[in-house]
Amino acid sequence: xxxxxxxxxxxxxxxxxxxxxxxxxxxxxxxxxxxxxxxxxxxxxxxxxxxxxxxxxxxxxxxxxxxxxxxxxxxxxxxxxxxxxxxxxxxxxxxxxxxxxxxxxxxxxxxxxxx
Amino acid sequence: xxxxxxxxxxxxxxxxxxxxxxxxxxxxxxxxxxxxxxxxxxxxxxxxxxxxxxxxxxxxxxxxxxxxxxxxxxxxxxxxxxxxxxxxxxxxxxxxxxxxxxxxxxxxxxxx
Numbered sequence: 001x002x003x004x005x006x007x008x009x010x011x012x013x014x015x016x017x018x019x020x021x022x023x024x025x026x027x028x029x030x031x032x033x034x035x036x037x038x039x040x041x042x043x044x045x046x047x048x049x050x051x052x053x054x055x056x057x058x059x060x061x062x063x064x065x066x067x068x069x070x071x072x073x074x075x076x077x078x079x080x081x082x083x084x085x086x087x088x089x090x091x092x093x094x095x096x097x098x099x100x101x102x103x104x105x106x107x108x109x110x111x112x113x114x115x
Numbered sequence: 116x117x118x119x120x121x122x123x124x125x126x127x128x129x130x131x132x133x134x135x136x137x138x139x140x141x142x143x144x145x146x147x148x149x150x151x152x153x154x155x156x157x158x159x160x161x162x163x164x165x166x167x168x169x170x171x172x173x174x175x176x177x178x179x180x181x182x183x184x185x186x187x188x189x190x191x192x193x194x195x196x197x198x199x200x201x202x203x204x205x206x207x208x209x210x211x212x213x214x215x216x217x218x219x220x221x222x223x224x225x226x227x
Binding site for chain 1: 145146147149151156157158159160161164204206207208209210211213214215216217218219220
């Protein structure tokens with residue numbers, strides 16, 4: 001298995017533009033998680049899905065952030081409009097089971113820079 | 116209740132030393148305690164995990180010690196090598212619908 005695949009690896013965009021981050025989880029994994037990592041805040045959980053259904057989006061910082069999982073093999077995280085404070089590394093992770101009783105496999109991340 | 120407190124924030128040891136990273140939790144419902152290792156430019160990768168039915172788990176040079184009564188667990192790296200230089204995250208979770216809770220991370224540098 002190729003693991004969790006994220007694209008793009010790097011994204012530089014201007015403030016106000018729409019940004020879409022993409023994730024392909026490991027086949028057969030039922031849960032998908034979006035995290036944001038910064039030096040100040042560490043790893044923050046933004047949203048997670050079980051069987052393609054959003055379970056908890058309380059970590060999404062603002063209405064500018066939205067996430068979808070239209071099928072078991074694809075998820076997107078969209079920021080519209082983007083702001084400089086959104087600059088961070090965004091990780092997608094998947095797990096065979098929901099909750100926190102099993103290891104997560106992380107992708108390599110998308111480094112977002114908003115100028 | 117949902118927090119996992121990790122210390123120290125950073126750690127420098129000499130090659131061959133035994134760095135120890137500590138984590139503490141409050142929620143007694145947690146029953147799964149993994150450690151993740153992250154190299155620059157990469158995502159965190161599962162390193163080793165323990166469940167509370169044992170007090171210690173060893174995989175190669177990495178050992179988790181678990182103290183249920185104190186609600187603490189720690190990672191020990193035996194005979195540390197420069198290649199172990201990375202950021203280490205502890206986490207805690209359970210079989211409910213709540214995702215893993217991560218500590219803030221410890222940046223480890225092993226110098227030759």
